[in-house]
Amino acid sequence: MRLHRNLVFATIDALAEIFNDGSYADKVIEKTLKRDKRWGSRDRSFIAETTYDIVRWKRLYAEIAEVKEPFKREDLFRIFAVWCVLRGIKLPDWPQFEGTPVRRIKGKFDELSRIRKFRESVPDWMDELGETELGDKVWTKELHALNEQAPVVIRANRLKTNPKDLAEKLEAEGIETTNIRNYPEALELKQRANIFKTKAFQDGLFEVQDASSQRVADLLDVKPGMRVVDTCAGAGGKTLHLAALMENKGQIIALDIYGNKLKELKRRAKRAGAHNVETRSIDSTKVIKKLYNSADRVLIDAPCSGLGVLSRNPDAKWKLQPDFLEKIKNTQLEILEKYSRIVKEGGKLVYATCSILPSENEKQVQKFLKTEIGKDFTLLKEKKILSSESGYDGFYMALLQKA
Structure with a gap:
């Protein structure tokens, strides 16, 4: 493979924005790809895939390159050189790559590959947490799977x-x-x-929509003519799946705290021909209270750590912090207690996350079932999906029924 200067420089610029400014990788790549109209599909895929690859392996590559954050421009070129050497790509004769220690890079890679947190390129705290929650064997397999490029x-x-x-x-x-x-x-x-x-x-x-995500709407067991509330609808991937399963009959109320996501959902619903979707922004507690005891089915696709979708969002490894995880667990339980009140007698609820951690999943459901409102619910079934077993996103979903 011959490296082209403008593509390499575009990749370096993108990495600087992602690592040093904390920008989201997908947004940075989208913007970078618009930089030059002359780039063909092969050029664009080089920038996108190389950037994602280096984001995914940041810790390992930075350790081999012996550089620390925040990265200077020459540090990013050193990381890029590591990427090239490990992929067998010949380094061009540019000043930025002068004196690259090829043999040392390979030796360092062999040495660090024996240590999981470097080999799979994750922060210390995440590696410890995963092992504590899932056990050494499962976590090792799962981490490896989550570093594979996600299928479309x-x-x-x-x-x-x-x-x-x-x-x-x-x-x-x-x-x-x-x-x-x-x-x-x-x-x-x-x-x-x-x-x-x-x-x-x-x-x-x-x-x-990832295969694992498609399991969620199926589990909710909707029928045409029902009243369904999707409480954390976002841009509506699961909402639209529910609309299709309901054959456009009945009513889906899509709720979210972010109005811009609901706008996107409206646009998507129009394109999909889903006419039974109504969006409502959660701008006060009244929005939820008005719906108490009114729905046949309720979906809570809860905010979570997103550890099950690292293969498609590798930069989340570096953005996620332990204190956020503690906050999000409190939020999950609050949402469960509040939104479960929307379910009417005999109705069903699905609690789902794209996390693989029991503390965000089955343990949250068990806590909820012990609360005052949770005592009215029975756990009918739960499904845990691991990337290492399915080849798709890691997910959890539980189906509960109200007495």
């Missing part, structure tokens, strides 16, 4: 198509997919591609 999975929108027809339409547009066993609406892309430019996407025939 889409969900066929049953309001407009089915997986078989969708696969044919995408193939006609040059995108090959494969079915996933036991995931009735999912298709996985054989190769990464910009699927948002396809006519099939613009026509609302599918949504990008």
Whole structure:
């Protein structure tokens, strides 16, 4: 592979913004890719994939390069040189790479690869926490899986198509997919591609949604004609899945504290042809109170550490802090106690997170069941999905029923 100066410099600029300014990797990459209209798809994928790769392995590479944060520009070039050496890419004859100690880099890599926190490139506290909560064997496997590049999975929108027809339409547009066993609406892309430019996407025939995430709406057991409340709807991936399962019949009330996410949900619902979705911004406690004891089904896709989706958000490893984790656990329990009141007698509730930590998952459900409001609920089933076993995002979901 021959390295092009403008692509390498664009990557270095992106890394400086992500590491030193704390910007989100996906937003930085999106902005960086707009820098030069002459870049083709191969150039863009080089910048995106290299940036994500270096973000993913930041700790390991920085340790090998013997640099510390905040990174100076020459530090980032040293990290980039480590990336090249470990991938067998010939370093160009540029001043930035002069005197790169190739043999020392390889030797240091071999030495650090024996220590999990360096090998899998995670902060000390996260490595200790994962081992405490999941045990050494499971955590080691899970960390390894979460460092793999996440596959691109889409969900066929049953309001407009089915997986078989969708696969044919995408193939006609040059995108090959494969079915996933036991995931009735999912298709996985054989190769990464910009699927948002396809006519099939613009026509609302599918949504990008990981296979594990597709399990959540299925578990809620919705039927056409029901009243369903999605309490932490965000931009609505699961809301739209619920709309399709309900065949556009009945009512879905999508709630969120962020109005801009609900705007995005409205736009997506229009494209998907989901007409039974109504958005409501949680701008006061009244919004929730008005809904008490009124819904057949309630979804709480709770805010969480996001440890189950590190393969698609590798920069979260470096942004997450132990004190945030403690705060978010309190929030999860508060949300459970407050939003569970929306369920009517005989109704059902799903509590879900994209975390793999028992303290955010089954332990939260057990705590909730011991509260005053929780005593009215019974745990019907729970599902724990590990990336190392499924190949997809790590997830947890519990189905509860109100007496």
